[in-house]
Amino acid sequence: MSEIKFNKSLILKLNKEKNNTEVLSTLAEYLCKHGLVKDTYKNAILSREEEYPTGLFTGNINIAIPHTDIQHVNQAAICVGILENPVKFHAMDNPGKKIDVSLIIMLALTEVHGHVNMLQKVIELIQNQKLVKEIIQSNNSKTIYKVIKEQLL
Amino acid sequence: MKKVLVACGNGIATSTVVASKIKDRLADEGIQATITQCKLLEVPSKAEDYDLVVTTGNYVGKISTPIVGAISLLTGIGQEEIFEKILSYLK
Numbered sequence: 475m476s477e478i479k480f481n482k483s484l485i486l487k488l489n490k491e492k493n494n495t496e497v498l499s500t501l502a503e504y505l506c507k508h509g510l511v512k513d514t515y516k517n518a519i520l521s522r523e524e525e526y527p528t529g530l531f532t533g534n535i536n537i538a539i540p541h542t543d544i545q546h547v548n549q550a551a552i553c554v555g556i557l558e559n560p561v562k563f564h565a566m567d568n569p570g571k572k573i574d575v576s577l578i579i580m581l582a583l584t585e586v587h588g589h590v591n592m593l594q595k596v597i598e599l600i601q602n603q604k605l606v607k608e609i610i611q612s613n614n615s616k617t618i619y620k621v622i623k624e625q626l627l
Numbered sequence: 628m629k630k631v632l633v634a635c636g637n638g639i640a641t642s643t644v645v646a647s648k649i650k651d652r653l654a655d656e657g658i659q660a661t662i663t664q665c666k667l668l669e670v671p672s673k674a675e676d677y678d679l680v681v682t683t684g685n686y687v688g689k690i691s692t693p694i695v696g697a698i699s700l701l702t703g704i705g706q707e708e709i710f711e712k713i714l715s716y717l718k
Contacts, residue, residue, distance in 0.1 A: 526636025526667065526684050532702050541640050566641070567698035569685050586639055587664055593644045601703035 478592050479510060479551040480626060482619045489558035494575070498523060498540055501555050501580045510553075511582050515546040519580075529563030529573050534603045535610055536573045538563045539596065541581035550589065552596075553580040554622060556610060576610050592626065599625045629660040629717045632677040633697075634686070638666035641683040645700050649681065652710055653717065660717050679716040 486504060491497040502516035522528075522542045529538045555578035562572040579596055583589055599605060605621055612618050631649065635642035642664040653660055665673055667684050674680050674690040681697045693716055699709040 522636060528636075530698070530702050531704075533704055539640070541637065543637055544639065566636075566684055566701075567696055581640060583639055587643050587646075589640075590643055590647050593640055594647060597644050597701055600701065 477550055478589065479549055480623070482615060483508075484552060485554045485556070485615060485618055485622065487556050487558065487615075491557070491561065494523065494538070494561050494563050495520060497555060497557065497561055497578060498580075501540075501553050501578060505551060505553055505580070505582055510547070510549045510551045512546050512548060515542065515582070518542040518546045523563075527564035527566055527569050529565045529575055530600060531565050531567075531571075531573050532600060532603060532606075535577060535606045536560075536563070536575045537577045537579060537600050537606065538575045539579050539581060539600075541583055544584050544586060547582045547584050549582070550584040551582040552592070552626065553582070554578065554609075554618075555580065556618070577606060595626045629658075629678040630676065631660050631662045631679045631681060631713075631717065632665060632670070632673055632692075633662060633681045634665050634667045634670050635683040636667055638664050638669070641701060645681060645683055645697050648700050649713060652714070656714060658714070658717050679713065681713060 502519050505511045519542050528540050557576050560574035560576045563575040565571040633642045633646040646662045674692040680692050680694040699705040
């Protein structure tokens, strides 16, 4: 997993964004500013979310895993957005349903059917609501990084 | 050998996780099947060559191949039930 970039600077606490478009834009622009994705990534993420939403209903703290086609990505990376105020996302399996999402795990992928281990770990994290709660509730960026790093790397 | 088509929005991420979970489970059960990934958009043109279609996203089109929604394999809610359903088509 050494080829997938993830560090403390890729964990963002967001409190100004009012809806999922703003949240996705902030995270995508951040990745772009750091050269990890191309400037086409943001629009690709936004249109993908509209067509095939990425909200996952977990029954507790809901999560979204926005991602898009590999041609928009320079360097594989994970960007985590922690939302102070949940925003609505459409559910992946039921786009008619809106769910409150508090944690965004934005994936910048460079392999079509690759990154299997990392993707499995992201899904494990999503299913481990104890860890998700720890991430959401902590105000200490070091703790948050440690929890996510231990789970994903 | 049975053939399974696993589809998600981009055919990149969630279908990769679901495909690997199904693969592991089939190995545990001693069931041989080939698993192929694709985008949801490609389902109509590919489905008839497969015994089962599994999707993570919402598929609204009509196909004659049986189709199973596998969001449970991502969220963990009701996962076993969905595994059983998938297996029932492949035994």
